[in-house]
Amino acid sequence: MIAVIALSPALDVTHHVDGVDWAGVNRPASVRAVPGGKGPNVARTLRALGADVLLLGLAGGSTGAAVQGGLQEAGVPAVFTQIAADTRRTFAVVDTRRGEVASFYEPGAQVSAPEYARFVASYAEVLPRCTAVVLSGSVPPGLPATAYAELTLAASSAGVPVVLDTSGEPLLHGASAGPAIVKPNLAELATAAGRDLRWAGRRDQAAVLAAAAQLRELGAHAVVVSLGAHGLIAVTRDGAWHALPEPVPGNPTGAGDAAVAGLAHGLAQGSPWPERLRHAAALGSATAAAPIAGEFATHHYQLALEKLRVRQMEQE
Amino acid sequence: MIAVIALSPALDVTHHVDGVDWAGVNRPASVRAVPGGKGPNVARTLRALGADVLLLGLAGGSTGAAVQGGLQEAGVPAVFTQIAADTRRTFAVVDTRRGEVASFYEPGAQVSAPEYARFVASYAEVLPRCTAVVLSGSVPPGLPATAYAELTLAASSAGVPVVLDTSGEPLLHGASAGPAIVKPNLAELATAAGRDLRWAGRRDQAAVLAAAAQLRELGAHAVVVSLGAHGLIAVTRDGAWHALPEPVPGNPTGAGDAAVAGLAHGLAQGSPWPERLRHAAALGSATAAAPIAGEFATHHYQLALEKLRVRQMEQE
Numbered sequence: 183m184i185a186v187i188a189l190s191p192a193l194d195v196t197h198h199v200d201g202v203d204w205a206g207v208n209r210p211a212s213v214r215a216v217p218g219g220k221g222p223n224v225a226r227t228l229r230a231l232g233a234d235v236l237l238l239g240l241a242g243g244s245t246g247a248a249v250q251g252g253l254q255e256a257g258v259p260a261v262f263t264q265i266a267a268d269t270r271r272t273f274a275v276v277d278t279r280r281g282e283v284a285s286f287y288e289p290g291a292q293v294s295a296p297e298y299a300r301f302v303a304s305y306a307e308v309l310p311r312c313t314a315v316v317l318s319g320s321v322p323p324g325l326p327a328t329a330y331a332e333l334t335l336a337a338s339s340a341g342v343p344v345v346l347d348t349s350g351e352p353l354l355h356g357a358s359a360g361p362a363i364v365k366p367n368l369a370e371l372a373t374a375a376g377r378d379l380r381w382a383g384r385r386d387q388a389a390v391l392a393a394a395a396q397l398r399e400l401g402a403h404a405v406v407v408s409l410g411a412h413g414l415i416a417v418t419r420d421g422a423w424h425a426l427p428e429p430v431p432g433n434p435t436g437a438g439d440a441a442v443a444g445l446a447h448g449l450a451q452g453s454p455w456p457e458r459l460r461h462a463a464a465l466g467s468a469t470a471a472a473p474i475a476g477e478f479a480t481h482h483y484q485l486a487l488e489k490l491r492v493r494q495m496e497q498e
Numbered sequence: 499m500i501a502v503i504a505l506s507p508a509l510d511v512t513h514h515v516d517g518v519d520w521a522g523v524n525r526p527a528s529v530r531a532v533p534g535g536k537g538p539n540v541a542r543t544l545r546a547l548g549a550d551v552l553l554l555g556l557a558g559g560s561t562g563a564a565v566q567g568g569l570q571e572a573g574v575p576a577v578f579t580q581i582a583a584d585t586r587r588t589f590a591v592v593d594t595r596r597g598e599v600a601s602f603y604e605p606g607a608q609v610s611a612p613e614y615a616r617f618v619a620s621y622a623e624v625l626p627r628c629t630a631v632v633l634s635g636s637v638p639p640g641l642p643a644t645a646y647a648e649l650t651l652a653a654s655s656a657g658v659p660v661v662l663d664t665s666g667e668p669l670l671h672g673a674s675a676g677p678a679i680v681k682p683n684l685a686e687l688a689t690a691a692g693r694d695l696r697w698a699g700r701r702d703q704a705a706v707l708a709a710a711a712q713l714r715e716l717g718a719h720a721v722v723v724s725l726g727a728h729g730l731i732a733v734t735r736d737g738a739w740h741a742l743p744e745p746v747p748g749n750p751t752g753a754g755d756a757a758v759a760g761l762a763h764g765l766a767q768g769s770p771w772p773e774r775l776r777h778a779a780a781l782g783s784a785t786a787a788a789p790i791a792g793e794f795a796t797h798h799y800q801l802a803l804e805k806l807r808v809r810q811m812e813q814e
Contacts, residue, residue, distance in 0.1 A: 195587065197602050204520055204591075205598040213604045215584075244567065248560035268531075271511070273589055275602065282521040286513050286591065288529045 184228055184314045184450050187305070187333065188221025188239030190290035190322040193248045193271045201279040211278075217252040218272055220319035220347060223436050225258050227443035227465060230478065233450070236261065238308060240301055240322070242291055243268030261308075263301040267291035290322035298325055305333065309340040313450040317356065318347040318442055327351035334359035345446045346402075347438070349373065357400040362449055364402040365442050371397070371407050381409045387424075387495060391417055406445060406459070408438050411470075413490075414463045418455050421494055425463035428489040430482075432470040440469035440478060456492050463490055500544055500630045500766050503621070503649065504537025504555035506606035506638040509564050509587045517595040527594075533568040534588055536635035536663060539752050541574050543759035543781060546794065549766070552577065554624060556617055556638070558607055559584030577624075579617040583607035606638035614641055621649065625656040629766040633672065634663040634758055643667035650675035661762045662718075663754070665689065673716040678765055680718040681758050687713070687723050697725045703740075703811060707733055720771075722761060722778070724754050727786075729806075730779045734771050737810055741779035744805040746798075748786040756785035756794060772808050779806055 194217070197210035217226075221239060228235040237260035241249055246262070246269035253260045270288040277283070293301075309315070315337045317330045330352045334344045343362035346353070349370040357364050357374075368390070372379040375393035380386055394405035394417035404418040411434075413426040444465040448458030467486035468478035510533070513526035533542075537555060544551040553576035557565055562578070562585035569576045586604040593599070609617075625631070631653045633646045646668045650660045659678035662669070665686040673680050673690075684706070688695040691709035696702055710721035710733035720734040727750075729742040760781040764774030783802035784794035 195589070197589070197604075199602070202520070202600065204518070204593075204600045205596075207601045207603065209603050209605070213587075244560040244564035247563065251560065271529075273511075273513070275600075277520075280521075284518065284520045284591075285523045286515070287523060287525050288513075289525070 183234045183236055183311050184316065184446050185305075185308050185312045186221050186225040186228065186235060186237050186316040186318065188219055188225075188237055188319065189293070189325065189329065190319050191217060191219040191222050191239050191241060191249050191269060192288075193245045193252075193269060194218030194274065195271055196274045196276060198276045198278055202275060202277045215248060215252070217249045217256070220439050220442070221316070222249070222253060222258070223439035224316050224318050224443045224446070225253075225260070226256060227440045227469070227478070228447060229256070229258050231443065231447055233447055235259065236308060238301070238305055239263070240265050240291070240293055240297065241269050242266055245269040245271055261304060263297060263304060265291060265293055265297045267293070290320060293322050293324040295324075298329075302333075302336075306336060309337060309342055312337070312340070312342045314343050314345065314362075314446050316345045316347070316442060316446045317361075318345075318439070320348065321352045328355045330356035331359040334361050343449055345442060345449060347442045354400065357397045357402040360401045360403065363404045363406055363445055364397055365406045365408060365438070365445060366397070367408045367410070367438060371405075381412050390415060391422060391495065404455075406441070406462070408441055408466070410434060410437075414441060414459055414466070415495070416455055416459045420455055423456055423459050423492055423494055425459045425490055425492045427463055427467040427486055430467055430471045430486070432472070434470050437466040437470040441466040456494075460487065460490050460492050499550045499552055499627050500632065500762050501621075501624050501628045502537050502541040502544065502551060502553050502632040502634065502762075504535055504541075504553055504635065505609070505641065505645065506635050507533060507535040507538050507555050507557060507565050507585060508604075509561045509568075509585060510534030510590070511587055512590045512592060514592045514594055518591060518593045531564060531568070533565040533572070536755050536758070537632070538565070538569060538574070539755035540632050540634050540759045540762070541569075541576070542572060543756045543785070543794070544763060545572070545574050547759065547763055549763055551575065552624060554617070554621055555579070556581050556607070556609055556613065557585050558582055561585040561587055577620060579613060579620060581607060581609055581613045583609070606636060609638050609640040611640075614645075618649075618652075622652060625653060625658055628653070628656070628658045630661065630678075630762045631658050632661045632663070632758060632762045633677075634661075634755070636664065637668045644671045646672040647675040650677050659765055661758060661765060663758045670716065673713045673718040676717045676719065679720045679722055679761055680713055681722045681724060681754070681761060682713070683724045683726070683754060687721075697728050706731060707738060707811065722757070722775070724757055724782070726750060726753075730757060730775055730782070731811070732771055732775045736771055739772055739775050739808055739810055741775045741806055741808045743779050743783040743802055746783055746787045746802070748788070750786050753782040753786040757782040772810075776803065776806050776808050
């Protein structure tokens with residue numbers, strides 16, 4: 183079983199409006215409210231892959247109830263620790279005429295120490311049955327920046343490998359705790375490594391590999407850097423690879439989460455790195471090609487898999 | 499007791515953003531989620547006036563639960579008939595840098611015939627204890643345009659006077675059922691009367707009075723037209739009056755609902771028309787002067803009351 187941790191899930195509300203009046207009243211043509219945040223997205227993708235997955239999260243208030251209800255509808259097994267604060271919403275306004283999206287991210291719900299202690303207890307109970315753990319998303323208010331590091335150490339003690347997808351201090355602390363994989367995007371890697379990074383092609387390779395090596399030196403066993411349309415770079419003990427997908431038009435929201443799901447899936451199955459990276463990159467592409475964030479069509483995945491090029495990179 | 503009917507309440511979510519990026523990610527500085535829609539606004543104002551009020555509504559899903567929880571917090575007694583569909587949200591983005599507000603109104607929740615029958619039963623049960631009924635807001639999907647007319651007839655049978663604040667077909671049907679007061683704004687009155695209307699001063703008086711007379715001919719005992727910053731015009735059996743407030747800068751959202759609360763309050767107390775109209779217009783002004791839609795400060799109300807001019811109008 184793969185456990186996906188959602189410390190700060192969200193209710194993602196999307197309004198489609200044909201030509202937004204930003205200083206007036208709008209009546210959206212369609213309204214959608216689904217569980218969101220990185221954890222629920224990763225769990226949905228794993229579920230779609232047929233993996234045995236359990237979402238473990240924190241939820242509170244009426245939006246927390248909506249998140250739980252939505253996951254149940256989607257057939258994603260989930261266990262939530264109840265918190266007093268209201269689970270956050272995200273609002274996205276899609277202007278279908280201009281092709282623009284405005285997003286509004288509410289801050290995460292405050293978590294108290296006793297609430298978090300109850301969550302950690304339920305996590306510890308589940309760990310012995312896990313083949314992998316995914317720690318994904320920001321650390322909500324009330325919890326220390328070391329929260330993911332502590333959850334990583336607990337998993338290690340139980341012999342369970344961890345995929346960590348976060349940023350800033352929680353990424354640095356978490357990497358030090360020895361996760362199997364950390365998955366920063368390029369901006370997150372740049373912040374973590376304290377250097378400017380860009381990806382315009384192979385000439386930027388050395389700088390990216392060096393920054394990834396810094397996170398490995400901290401303690402991460404492997405670093406997978408997501409480059410958006412430019413695919414994924416994995417820097418591991420066994421070598422470094424770049425999985426480069428065919429360009430697809432589409433919605434990049436959730437593509438990174440789909441890649442994390444693919445990495446966890448491959449990790450739990452023990453698949454070799456080139457294959458694991460291909461799987462993760464194809465899931466990312468297929469998710470970007472889908473009209474709705476966090477979903478993907480099997481034929482898009484198959485097509486992306488065929489068209490992907492994975493090349494081994496020279497590490498200095 | 500004044501019963502306020504909320505067939506289509508909402509959860510009003512407001513994000514304050516300092517300079518919105520309409521094509522990117524925004525992190526609101528403040529987030530507020532409160533019960534909204536005309537009925538809850540009217541009920542809150544009546545509660546603030548110390549009136550004995552009961553909100554009777556339809557609510558469903560997690561947003562319905564949030565509306566119910568919010569009313570309980572605000573100390574507004576409410577009885578809700580549960581429906582299967584999710585209660586709607588409204589979403590307002592206040593750009594504090596530009597001083598602009600974008601609003602997004604989700605469509606009302608679908609109501610089934612058995613759900614509505616249960617609501618009507620609870621309404622009938624409450625009527626004998628009522629001194630006035632307020633029917634306010636749009637008719638949600640699933641209900642006929644005659645819904646307010648039927649609720650008005652039921653109140654009349656119980657000897658309870660009705661204040662009706664709606665628009666379009668439900669206003670025309672409702673007026674025919676003989677409510678004590680209908681409260682259209684100028685645009686709603688124009689639509690109902692089938693004529694262009696504007697208010698730039700006394701020269702537009704004859705046209706507005708004639709349009710109001712049409713609604714009285716349909717069956718409404720009195721017509722109160724809200725003119726925004728230009729106050730209220732009442733056309734009644736006893737005469738016609740214009741209550742003209744001092745101009746106040748502020749937020750007009752909910753000012754019309756506060757005026758409806760004032761009208762119902764005066765109706766239940768049997769206060770004479772000039773006084774009733776003064777009360778309603780002052781509540782509207784005080785609500786517009788408050789920073790948050792649907793709330794008002796007592797000193798603003800007192801000040802507005804002092805500064806208001808009520809003049810009797812000549813009816814042709």
